Amino acid sequence: MSLPAEGNQLVNVVVLLGAAVVAVPLFKRLGLGSVLGYLAAGLAIGPFGMGFFSDPKSILHVAELGVVMFLFIIGLEMQPSRLWKLRGEIFGLGVAQVVACGALLTGVGLLAGLSGPAAFMAAMGFVLSSTAIVMQILAERGEAASAQGQRIVSILLLEDLAIVPLLALASLLAPSGGAEHGDPWLQAAIAVGCILALLAAGRWLLNPLFRLLAAAHAREVMTAAALLVVLGAALLMELGGLSMAMGAFLAGVLLSESTFRHQLEAEVEPFRGILLGLFFLGVGMSLDLSAVAREWPLILAAVVVFMLVKSVGVYAVARALRASHAEATTRAALLAQGGEFAFVLYGAAAAAGIFDAHTGAVLTAVVIISMAFTPLCVLALRWLLPKPVPSMEGVDVAKDLDGCVLIVGFGRFGQIVTQAMLARGLTVSILDTDTDAIRAAAKWGVKVYYGDGTRVDMLRTAGAENACVILICIDNPHSVNHLVKLVKAEFPLVRVAVRAYDRIHSLALAREGVDYQVRETLESALAFGEAALRVIGVPVEEAAEVVQDVRKRDTERFELEVAGGLFAGRSLLYGNMSSPADGKNDQPDRETGETAASPSA
Structure with a gap:
């Protein structure tokens, strides 16, 4: 059965859209870019391919x-x-x-x-x-x-x-x-x-x-x-x-x-x-x-x-x-x-x-x-261009440091953590690999040393063995996991506090036995939620109680999840926010990695 002219035109439109929808994501997934995907799709459906188009x-x-x-x-x-x-x-x-x-x-x-x-x-x-x-x-x-x-x-x-x-x-x-x-x-x-x-x-x-x-x-x-x-x-x-x-x-x-x-x-x-x-x-x-x-x-x-x-x-x-x-x-x-x-x-x-x-x-x-x-x-x-080598002008490499607190990572999270340590008068050693950030920190009177904190030799020269605590503030979960395993193997007596990416990452860190971890968005999200409640007219005291209840229930739920894993009976002071347990949506939450029907205290 032959299609009328209008039907043939509709087939052409469907073929064009279908070829693009299939080829472009595939080529982007292969790292070849969308342009090559479009060109390949056009070649496939054109007069010299499957022949859907003649002109x-x-x-x-x-x-x-x-x-x-x-x-x-x-x-x-x-x-x-x-x-x-x-x-x-x-x-x-x-x-x-x-x-x-x-x-x-x-x-x-x-x-x-x-x-x-x-x-x-x-x-x-x-x-x-x-x-x-x-x-x-x-x-x-x-x-x-x-x-x-x-x-x-x-x-x-x-x-x-x-x-x-x-x-x-x-x-x-x-x-x-x-x-x-x-x-x-x-x-x-x-x-x-x-x-x-x-x-x-x-x-x-x-x-x-x-x-x-x-x-x-x-x-x-x-x-x-x-x-x-x-x-x-x-x-x-x-x-x-x-x-x-x-x-x-x-x-x-x-x-x-x-x-x-x-x-x-x-x-x-x-x-x-x-x-x-x-x-x-x-x-x-x-x-x-x-x-x-x-x-x-x-x-x-x-x-x-x-x-x-x-x-x-x-x-x-x-x-x-x-x-x-x-x-x-x-x-x-x-x-x-x-x-x-x-x-x-x-x-x-x-x-x-x-x-x-x-x-x-x-x-x-x-x-x-x-x-x-x-x-x-x-x-x-x-492959043709070597990776750019950062300028080391005005940057000191970490060597023979002896700070009480060793901070690895001086991004937006590490900068705030550093302020609390310095305000208490603690001696702080900070490592980072971003030379521009190191020079910018120097303008504000903060000394940051150049060093890859995921290498054991760099941790030793930065004084990790004698530190009171190592604060891991980098934002790459894979690098964080590698660093935690390294610290636990090489410096088992040093306390470790870690910036976690999400709830699943938090559970993995808990099972590694870190002394403290917190999701990077936890406190800002809780503060945001409390402020939003006040904006819509909830009394200040009630808004604070609601957020505190969310924090308490989530902490208890997190302890249960950890207890069900490798560390049964261990009490941890973790703060992690997740979906309310009485929610009716069973779709996984992008931030927490769990469903609304997860076990709750």
Whole structure:
């Protein structure tokens, strides 16, 4: 039985969503990132995989809106003043990288036997890195707002701008001289006019429009207006022969200082995520496996050579402009691929007769495969780059310490514990491995020593054997368990108090025989609960009694749980908050690790 047209369309939507839902979590679980998951899913369901789709270009045409919305959100984060500060990176670093990589890759094309114009167009298409892939990876790594990330964003913006003169050059380099493609000066004038029109609308129209719509108190209208701004700016730039993504970015920048900025970001974000994923699926579908099978030695060699040469160019420019080795290597790995604008440029070059359809298909396959390799290149950085060595300037290594109290870990928990010890006048030795935290503590008059408290030699030199008590305040449960076992084995007579992560961790520590443990969120949660009761009108005395009763019942319940384990009959002063015993919900509590039907005193 055949489905009607509407049914086939619904099947296509279900297949797209299903492929993404299956592939992306799987690839992220394997540590390969979401981008590679989308590309693999697109390849699997495309015309050269299971054949659910026969025309990936139609999907790409719609999915490009995901890139457009992504650039709009980036623009919202880039105030004009901030963008002005990046002008050196955009027009200095960006131009230097495009010129250097373009020259190197053009040389590769000439050596491969391409004509001058064809080698130049092939090279410049590969120079334009994938904004979508790079920004997605930066976002997943949490580096988009860092100084290094901002320099990469600047390069991507310049490359987006470069598509305009490159498309004009495609007309000029055409064998016929580009006469049939119109006057390039007229095209440039139209492009400038569109940019000026967008700037004028952003300056005098957008904010009054959103104030008017906000007064109507219609959420769906604000959503429609946000989409109108993004798509309208993209359309205006496309009419001017520019990049749609650049138009959306400019619209975002113009609204970045608007009072409606956060509202706009919230309205566009859901559409951005879905459409950007659809874009990556479309790119995966576009990979012509039959062409790859026929020309795989040529395509594989081109991918390797183009990515290596471009990486060398990116690294050389970065180092020439005084970037560190680590930053230059990271930038080279992130920007080694071709990008989505290569499809546009190669299409224009093929239409102008600069190279034939076969060359265009091979180059397109090279770009797509390079995009798929990018997440793997980023993963390879873990092995290429050594772990950063912390600066020891102003930091002393623990040696021959003799404090009465040894504190391991000087994070937010350890800092508060330290105050109590110092207020009592006790001699304190503190170990931590965060050199920045150690230097910050010194500014406040607290001496913290550098040392890994999970090593027995470091504990000995820190005076653990003669300490009155060892306070373990680190926040990694596995490291805590290792340290407790180490202390109990090497220093059995020293008292140990431990910061526990949750109730399950507390039980494990109790069975190790520590002298005291407390969940890190216990007292703050109890204080919060008591304050909340007072806020809603419960008398102060009654609120205190309720919280004290919770503490008492939980302490008794905890002792029963420990007694049922390895330490029957042992009385411990543990304070642990859990779900009320008379609750009716049998689902496990995330914080306590037990159900509401757990045994209670």
